[in-house]
Amino acid sequence: MGCFSIKCGLLAGSVFGAVIAILGGILIPVGDMIIERTVKKEAVIEPGTTAYDNWASSEIAVYRQFWLFDVKNPQQVVQEGAFPEVQEKGPYTYKTRYLPKANVTFNPNNTASFVLPMGAIFEPSMSVGPEEDTVTTLNLAVAGAYSLLPPASHILLDMVINSTNSSLFQHRTVKELLWGYNDPILKDTIGLFSPYNGTSDGPYNIFTGKDDISKVSIIDRWRGETKLSFWNDTYCDMINGTDGSSFAPFVDKNVPLYFFSSDICRSVSASYEATMNLKGIEVYRYSLLPSTLASPVDNPDNKCFCRNYETTKNCTLAGALDISSCSDGRPVFISLPHFLQGSEYLREVVLGLHPDEEHHKTFLDVEPITGFTLNFAKRIQANMMYGPAKDITVLNKVKDYTLLPLAWLNETATLDDKTADMFKRELISRIDMLEIVQQVLLIAGVIIFFVCLIAFFCVRRKSKTNLG
Template sequence: MGCNRNCGLIAGAVIGAVLAVFGGILMPVGDMLIEKTIKKESVLEEGTIAFKNWVKAGANVYRQFWIFDVQNPEEVAVNSSKIKVKQRGPYTYRVRYLAKDIISQDSKTHTVSFQRPKGAIFEPSLSVGTENDTFTVLNLAVAATPHLYPSTFVQIILNVFIKNSNSFMFQKRTLKELLWGYKDPFLSSVPYSIPTTVGVFYPYNNTADGVYKVFNGKDDISKVARIDTYKGKKHLSYWPSYCGMINGTDGATFPPFIEKNRVLQFFSADICRSFYAVFGAEINLKGIPVYRFVLPSRIFASPLQNPDNHCFCTEKIISKGCTLYGVLDISKCKEGKPVYISLPHFLHASPEIAELIEGLSPNEEEHSTYLDVEPITGFTLQFAQRMQINILVKPAKNIVALKDLKHNYLVPILWLNEYNNTADGVYKVFNGKDDISKVARIDTYKGKK
């Protein structure tokens, strides 16, 4: 989600000079010519300003990580104590620096198909340490074993390899290993053909997300950027009923002329579901009036609080029969691995969810998700997308590393903040109101001609 460094500038200026971007003034838009120009240039097809900025890489999008470093691993594994964690971060990577790979443009269906290449470049100047910093974290392979192999016989066999490889409930890993992958000693010792590389985001670099097919808005501007299919499907198989619907855009842009009562829908492939945001406040972003849309707490509410969420409750262990709230089981989307998503520090979650974890301090300002959308063009000029990745660990009497546990633990691994940086000087441009031939022409940049 999000705009690249110049999309607010170019789109705002050229699309009818609605915005004097990054420090300018929002101009009146009553003129029909300006409205017509906005609609024309918002279409996602070759030659429009929107298409140019939508395709090119968002070189100023970053992803920050905070790792939960476990302080008492032996106490937990032996005595089933509460897990004490210490947050360490941020460690920052530049992401979305690769342009979209356009596969096809269909003039009959008014759609564009594309893939989004993935890549992450470490940014030392924006990080508290290096990629070689070491953390005590959950052993991902050991924790997943009872979930992936419920058979008692198979667990007894795998336990031999876990013991022989000196693998335990917790392990020490570098930041780079934890995020992007490492050869797990337990899995590598198993004499069968199984994947041996483990990592929270493995595989990531040199892969691509998609294929997405989105509407270009040519026939109906209210549909611009809306996803038609993802990987050839209109409905995700992970969720029953309407919960599996792929709704809205990817969050980078929305149809123009947004009103405060609009519910903005967007899809996140990382979290395997569609979300929505509601109006929260008017914000002045470097001189540009924008609408801040926020993810409401009802997103992760239990079916008792929000009946619309009944089809997102697919497990009974953590949710206690779908009565607790604040986490989402996405294991079906992650090949059966026991992955749960929440807001950072279990913000807006039932107190019982985090009762076995010490060291958390949720707060709205640091841990909520928002999008700052320019209402006339529909561009997301600034955003912060935050989420936490947790792993469910349950007792397993046939696996020595987990046999002494007396509780089901929802162990926080890390939380992340994906955000953009919109700063790019102060532009002053002509709006074309008195002379249309001057529209979007830059008068000064940073006060200079």
């Protein structure tokens, strides 16, 4: 009778183990469904969600570090036609994007409208020197007028240059070159990023994801339009993806991420590079491919970004984007710092450049479950073109078109320790706990089932032996 009770107990134990294992197995899809539903709910951009709190907040510090290129041989360039030799000087750091989004409006079609106020506050403790440090740099007015005026006007331009004691190069402070100075030729304020303080980017119109979470943060309109008007081409004028600050949840590393940047007047894509650990949080690192700024010879899709056949050697140069059509006519070219991923020619005619993949590439670190960008580095370089001109004294010794780097910036932001701890506590730890419970139930159930089942057969065999 005792053996019978033991066998019943072991059978019951086996059944119990099987039930626990099944429960653990059931919890896997059920738990995944709970996680997915919760994340999708919190990823919608509307008041009360985690996504909205991150989207609306201006607490995460965004910095722009600037490195300026100091021309070491200006006299030799003008008088002998020598290649310019530059030396990087920086960083000079400014806190930007410290102002919250303005004019936020939620629309009936599940979109939200807003503008991004822009401002820059100098951070001396994060800089190599004061804003009053000087650099020898290209004369923006001379290079700009040369690029914009037809050759028939060059004699008149030469007279203006001489009458104002100007030259191809000038000495300017960091503050003047970045944010503006009164130019003697144009009689106006000019600078690489002038005007900036007190201006805004946008307005933007983005999808909130309320009706379709896959569209969350995707730009619907920029400045009231669904496409750009800079490139006169359907493909190049597309506004694709988000602004890069977040993407749809449950990111697939095999699918590129698309985002639009008003700084370069176009949309780009980034591809998965590696899985990284950011303050205990697993993130996917995405970076721009070399094809982004490749010449049309290597990437035919870029043909519509080529604006000038003469200065780009029949569109065979890679690594520089002419954005004059979206910068009020200023002949500015955008590239990666030190012409990273650009044609060798660009570095042959400008001495002192040393591209480095680690320090000069643009990347995004995206948390794959939520789609939030938790760390990023946007690195771009501003350049201007000058070339030969027989009727302009300061250019008549120049032998070929030269794209001269003026400055490059590294715009960065990363989550702080407090936000990282909150992120791990509210999301990662809960997901980990659920997975642990699932695994414990499944493993424990299987062990109990097999131990009880084996013990049952052992007891049964022993009882038969005793009866025999």
